[in-house]
Amino acid sequence: MRFSNLRPPRPNVDKHFQTQNANAPNALGSEELVDTPIPWLTWRSFVMGIFISMGGFTFGYDTGQISGFLEMDDFLRRYGELGSDGAYHFSNVRSGLIVALLSIGTLIGALVAAPFADRIGRKWSISLWCVLVCIGVTIQIASPSGKWYQVAMGRWVAGLGVGGLSLVVPMYQAESGPRHIRGSLVSTYQLFITLGIFVANAINFGTEDRPDTGSWRIPMGVTYLWAIILGCGVAFFPESPRYDYRHGKVERAITTLSNMYGIPRNHRALMIEFDEIQEKYELEVERGQTSWIQLFRAPRMAYRVAVGVALQALQQLTGANYFFYYGTTIFRGAGIENSYVTQMILGGVNFGTTFLGLYLIENYGRRRSLITGALWMFVCFMIFASVGHFLLDREDPTRTKTPGVVMVVFACLFILGFASTWGPMVWTIIAELYPSEFRARAMSLATASNWLWNFLLAFFTPFITSAIDFRFGYVFAGCLFLAAGLVYVAVIEGQGRTLEEIDTMYVMKVKPWRSSKFVFPESERRASHQSSEKPSASHNMSAPGPPPDPSYLEG
Structure with a gap:
């Protein structure tokens, strides 16, 4: 299949491929395909993987700080229960609700995030859920003494944002990342969860000795910083190329993926990948x-x-x-x-x-x-x-x-x-x-x-x-x-x-x-035709097709 025929059946997309963009040196169309080596990592894919993973950092930081709060003297006096020994403590039920209501919020957030991600896109969904994280932190940090349930509800609201991010962030990374490092890019989400937990523990360690509300309000307030950085910074990133393609923005999808791979727009590997994207999209259109x-x-x-x-x-x-x-x-x-x-x-x-x-x-x-x-x-x-x-x-x-x-x-x-x-x-x-x-x-x-x-x-x-x-x-x-x-x-x-x-x-x-x-x-036929090509130029860039050996299939 020629790369110039690669398109979903939409008029605005057809027009893109029928007229070559004169201002774009690598515009698709009748240009010959190239097979230059594919870089293992580009600065764009690296920055994308690291920055978008701030969604994981936000979750890890929120998770790591709460376990420390439950042992801070001021937090105990404000929201704990006075025991027979004259000391404040948290019952299993109260501590369980304060800690676990975040998870209830994340569950709901993950479920409702799907239609938002499909309607407004992966990119702007991230900003939306960062706003909810900030609202949840505000509810918690403003909780008056004795109102432990306000802390719990604030964690629930923040959990909505964290849950939405937990869906959209890995999805954005998977749809945007080059195939040969996609696993590592998505895994940086978990890496930043662990980093967030560690940073929260370190900040808790630094503020635990304070006799006032700063012992817990300072680390809690720092959460604003992570959410604002991610929510505002994502505006400078492109939309997921697969989302763009499915919504008629083919040229932008091709540009994004070529930038992530670090290869020209008329690269053979890009043609193969968009062949597959087109094939899957056409099946989607048929299903309605x-x-x-x-x-x-x-x-x-x-x-x-x-x-x-x-x-x-x-x-x-x-x-x-x-x-x-x-x-x-x-x-x-x-x-x-x-x-x-x-x-x-x-x-x-x-x-x-x-x-x-x-x-x-x-x-x-x-x-x-x-x-x-x-x-x-x-x-x-x-x-x-x-x-x-x-x-x-x-x-x-x-x-x-x-x-x-x-x-x-x-x-x-x-x-x-x-x-x-x-x-x-x-x-x-x-x-x-x-x-x-x-x-x-x-x-x-x-x-x-x-x-x-x-x-x-x-x-x-x-x-x-x-x-x-x-x-x-x-x-x-x-x-x-x-x-x-x-x-x-x-x-x-x-x-x-x-x-x-x-x-x-x-x-x-x-x-x-x-x-x-x-x-x-x-891929076998392509390998025989390209046996003289450099290995790094292909990265196993194969296209779907019927299996060569029935023994590979389940009964």
């Missing part, structure tokens, strides 16, 4: 207007929605948040009494090891990384739970220092496994799992699953751990074993493939365990 009913009736979509919902639920059921909740106790066993130091250690490990995930996802693949990570965390949790239940003195952990040290080591090893695999990579899988027309709706359901389980674990963990102590870890270990099995039988490898190719492979029912070696026949 997108609806929630079509979401479950379209080819393999019900199956993929179920896989996405399960993956996001299992990301929470890995038990990572359990370590952050119970970290103070186990670190006391190792001789570290200051809970803020504990949080900084866990947050630092979480942030630092996420960089390993950015490497693994593009060099080791999604499937192998997720399966290996789940089994690694399974072993860590079995040892952690066994030592905690049978050897640690839970009344006074300092009396059993050796078990405490062992538990700290395996807590950090667990976080290493989570932060380098299931933490960042599930967001990438979800962003790759669905076709463009259903991506917003399907991702909203999967993301809502994440926030639902986030709420359930945040609210019920104090009750469960008080009843069965560290044996709760065995529950998470079982979920991790299940998670490894789900990835093996249901997740197709997306490393080095376009979003359209991944969609085609799911529709064709390619066996997930053979997907990493699956080759489209057109």
